[in-house]
Amino acid sequence: MQLNFSYRTTWLHQVNPSVKLSILMIIFIGLIFIHNPNMIVYIGMGTSLLYVFYTGHRWVTIGLLFAPFILIFVTTSVAMVLFGDGETTWFRFGIIHITEESFYRGLHLGLRSIVFGLFGLIFALTTRPVLLFYSLMQQFKLHPKYAYSFMAAIRMLPIIAEEFQVLRQALKIRGINYEKGIKGVYQRIRLYAIPLLAQSIRRAHRIAVAMEAKQFSQSEQGRTYYYPLTYSFYDLLFFVIVSGLLVCSLYLAISFPIFPVVNVR
Amino acid sequence: MTCENAISVDHLRLKFSGEKSFLMKDFSLSIQKNEKVLIVGPSGSGKSTLLQVLSGLIPNSVEVPVTYQSRTLPNAYGYVFQDPDAQFCMPYVDEELAFVLENMQVPHIEMEDYIQYYLHLVGLKLTNAHTKISELSGGMKQRLAIASAMALQPDILFLDEPTAMLDPEGTQRVWDTIKQVSKEQTVVIVEHKIEKVLDYVDRVVFINQKGQIVADDNPQTVWQQHRSQWKEHGIWYPGVWNDYIRSHSFHQFADIDHKDADVLVQLSDFKVYRNKKEQVSVDNMTIAKGDLIAIRGINGSGKSTFLLGLIELLSTAGTCIYNPDSFVDHQPIYQQIGFVFQNPELQFVTDQVYKELEFSLTNIDLTDEEKHDWIDEMLQQIHLKHTQKKHPYELSTGEKKRLSIATAIINRPPLVLLDEPTFGQDARNTFEIMNMIQQLQKLGTAIVMVTHDDAISNQFATQKGYMHQGNLSMRSLKEVTFTNAT
Numbered sequence: 001m002q003l004n005f006s007y008r009t010t011w012l013h014q015v016n017p018s019v020k021l022s023i024l025m026i027i028f029i030g031l032i033f034i035h036n037p038n039m040i041v042y043i044g045m046g047t048s049l050l051y052v053f054y055t056g057h058r059w060v061t062i063g064l065l066f067a068p069f070i071l072i073f074v075t076t077s078v079a080m081v082l083f084g085d086g087e088t089t090w091f092r093f094g095i096i097h098i099t100e101e102s103f104y105r106g107l108h109l110g111l112r113s114i115v116f117g118l119f120g121l122i123f124a125l126t127t128r129p130v131l132l133f134y135s136l137m138q139q140f141k142l143h144p145k146y147a148y149s150f151m152a153a154i155r156m157l158p159i160i161a162e163e164f165q166v167l168r169q170a171l172k173i174r175g176i177n178y179e180k181g182i183k184g185v186y187q188r189i190r191l192y193a194i195p196l197l198a199q200s201i202r203r204a205h206r207i208a209v210a211m212e213a214k215q216f217s218q219s220e221q222g223r224t225y226y227y228p229l230t231y232s233f234y235d236l237l238f239f240v241i242v243s244g245l246l247v248c249s250l251y252l253a254i255s256f257p258i259f260p261v262v263n264v265r
Numbered sequence: 266m267t268c269e270n271a272i273s274v275d276h277l278r279l280k281f282s283g284e285k286s287f288l289m290k291d292f293s294l295s296i297q298k299n300e301k302v303l304i305v306g307p308s309g310s311g312k313s314t315l316l317q318v319l320s321g322l323i324p325n326s327v328e329v330p331v332t333y334q335s336r337t338l339p340n341a342y343g344y345v346f347q348d349p350d351a352q353f354c355m356p357y358v359d360e361e362l363a364f365v366l367e368n369m370q371v372p373h374i375e376m377e378d379y380i381q382y383y384l385h386l387v388g389l390k391l392t393n394a395h396t397k398i399s400e401l402s403g404g405m406k407q408r409l410a411i412a413s414a415m416a417l418q419p420d421i422l423f424l425d426e427p428t429a430m431l432d433p434e435g436t437q438r439v440w441d442t443i444k445q446v447s448k449e450q451t452v453v454i455v456e457h458k459i460e461k462v463l464d465y466v467d468r469v470v471f472i473n474q475k476g477q478i479v480a481d482d483n484p485q486t487v488w489q490q491h492r493s494q495w496k497e498h499g500i501w502y503p504g505v506w507n508d509y510i511r512s513h514s515f516h517q518f519a520d521i522d523h524k525d526a527d528v529l530v531q532l533s534d535f536k537v538y539r540n541k542k543e544q545v546s547v548d549n550m551t552i553a554k555g556d557l558i559a560i561r562g563i564n565g566s567g568k569s570t571f572l573l574g575l576i577e578l579l580s581t582a583g584t585c586i587y588n589p590d591s592f593v594d595h596q597p598i599y600q601q602i603g604f605v606f607q608n609p610e611l612q613f614v615t616d617q618v619y620k621e622l623e624f625s626l627t628n629i630d631l632t633d634e635e636k637h638d639w640i641d642e643m644l645q646q647i648h649l650k651h652t653q654k655k656h657p658y659e660l661s662t663g664e665k666k667r668l669s670i671a672t673a674i675i676n677r678p679p680l681v682l683l684d685e686p687t688f689g690q691d692a693r694n695t696f697e698i699m700n701m702i703q704q705l706q707k708l709g710t711a712i713v714m715v716t717h718d719d720a721i722s723n724q725f726a727t728q729k730g731y732m733h734q735g736n737l738s739m740r741s742l743k744e745v746t747f748t749n750a751t
Binding site for chain 2: 148151152154155158159163166167169170171172173174175191195198199202203206208209211212214216217223224225226228
């Protein structure tokens with residue numbers, strides 16, 4: 001796994017991670033209460049612009065990461081489109097029953113999951129985990145104990161991935177024959193989970209001791225920060241742009257509707 | 266007392282839960298200011314634990330039941346641990362040092378200067394301090410650990426086998442760095458590779474298996490009076506290899522015939538790929554029965570990748586001919602050779618030492634009785650007879666290593682590959698492993714091993730390979746002569 005994740009820094013990277021996270025959380029909750037598919041389409045378009053042009057990543061990365069959401073779109077919408085209830089029947093075959101209502105509802109749900117995905121990707125691609133935790137410590141007073149535990153844990157992930165690869169090779173060499181069915185699943189879990197957990201628990205313990213040896217005190221008082229994070233102009237910019245996006249979408253949804261339906265409930 | 270005690274502990278008693286006996290019983294030690302002390306002892310004698318008690322990590326951070334009559338703790342101390350991959354909590358070099366500075370409540374504006382200062386102090390010349398720690402070599406990681414320890418402005422430095430997992434070059438540089446930075450500190454070192462340390466310390470404390478002090482004096486005296494014990498306890502004292510070589514009579518392997526009949530594997534213009542990128546290339550290489558090929562090269566040069574390519578676990582190109590008399594077609598090559606990974610725990614698949622060896626014989630055409638005999642014989646040879654019912658994870662480091670080698674060789678494969686088999690092992694266990702390897706060689710098994718040990722490649726190898734940036738060049742050593750006393 002050697003993906004090139006190099007990127008250029010954009011204004012989205014400059015937004016305070018805590019602010020970014022809070023705004024996105026509000027949007028996530030807000031989206032659930034939007035039932036107009038037209039509005040979701042326009043929000044999706046606006047978000048795509050942000051995602052494609054302002055995350056600063058290479059086209060390949062942007063494309064690859066988006067691919068799974070197409071699958072999610074299809075799976076979420078299809079279930080609703082094919083089996084949902086409705087009054088205006090378009091097509092019926094056995095248990096499949098496509099109605100106008102269910103079709104738009106399915107489309108709406110699918111688009112909504114795409115918008116969720118896009119916002120999530122925008123956040124993930126423009127926020128370094130380390131900065132997120134530094135910001136949570138400074139803006140939201142997250143206890144350093146938790147922040148540094150998370151950061152240390154993130155550091156362990158690539159080591160675990162590497163160990164997983166070695167383990168797979170080792171099991172191949174030892175000539176493990178996997179049993180069929182549920183027994184095989186259990187066998188795999190046992191063969192992989194125990195060694196990986198044993199290594200990780202031991203390593204976690206060592207890192208914890210090393211951190212304490214470096215005088216990591218658990219109080220946040222007087223702690224200084226290598227990355228002092230404060231609010232800036234970019235936070236306002238992000239807020240304005242995201243709210244603008246929502247307002248514009250609402251306006252466009254009312255003035256230039258794409259679908260004849262305005263409420264899928 | 267005229268001199269001030271920097272640290273001390275009096276009548277220490279310490280016992281791990283689940284263990285029958287005390288690890289330390291009525292143990293007393295005091296260390297004076299500015300003293301440089303080396304603590305040596307066999308594996309499992311509790312040296313590392315003692316260091317954690319002296320620093321106060323036990324019982325403040327690590328909960329182990331201890332009692333003592335009195336204890337003097339250091340005011341400010343720095344600690345360097347053994348495992349380069351298990352002592353950092355941040356992804357980047359500058360962030361890791363900053364973590365320490367934050368703990369010290371250094372104001373933000375001064376941090377950048379301090380980071381540069383400490384990196385310079387340990388000789389870590391990075392073009393940018395914002396470098397990923399995972400991109401550093403083991404030796405550089407340990408020097409970063411020293412930098413972090415120094416950033417704590419310690420009166421005393423605790424070093425817990427800081428070079429156990431490093432190659433000779435890394436080891437040298439780490440000790441050079443320590444000598445340079447620690448002039449004004451009290452230094453307490455636990456180490457079993459003492460060659461580089463002996464001329465630096467003022468005092469050597471020798472602890473035996475029972476956690477008792479056997480000797481406590483200046484290096485010369487301990488060195489001269491307790492030499493037999495150094496050997497017995499598996500300590501890497503200077504000249505230990507010569508003593509080993511002198512005390513054994515070796516079979517002459519220098520004249521390995523590379524006759525066609527004895528050739529096991531023939532490589533030419535061989536390339537190994539990882540993620541579709543060429544990682545390793547070999548112009549020519551012949552592996553014959555009885556060969557012991559030592560492959561050297563710095564970390565990350567492709568040695569392990571080569572081993573994985575050789576057994577067809579990675580995709581390869583070029584010619585690689587396996588002798589059909591020794592290898593069969595209907596089984597993948599990687600199941601017909603013995604392979605020993607660096608971390609033995611990743612190779613264990615059962616929950617008992619005995620079963621572990623039994624598993625290796627699954628596809629071998631033997632009666633149950635014969636299998637039992639083979640396993641028994643192997644258990645005798647690796648001195649694990651008494652632990653055959655234990656879980657492999659319960660064994661000591663050295664025992665785990667011997668077991669993992671045993672699982673790879675018990676089915677008598679024609680070729681055995683070992684990835685740094687003596688890495689991090691004490692001298693005694695290293696010699697046990699070398700005995701196992703030579704036993705195999707006598708039976709005509711070919712061995713290819715990655716090693717950092719000069720003594721192994723100079724004394725025992727029939728061919729040497731140098732890996733440089735993915736290019737493996739071979740050198741035959743027919744001229745090798747053995748220093749053979751008897």
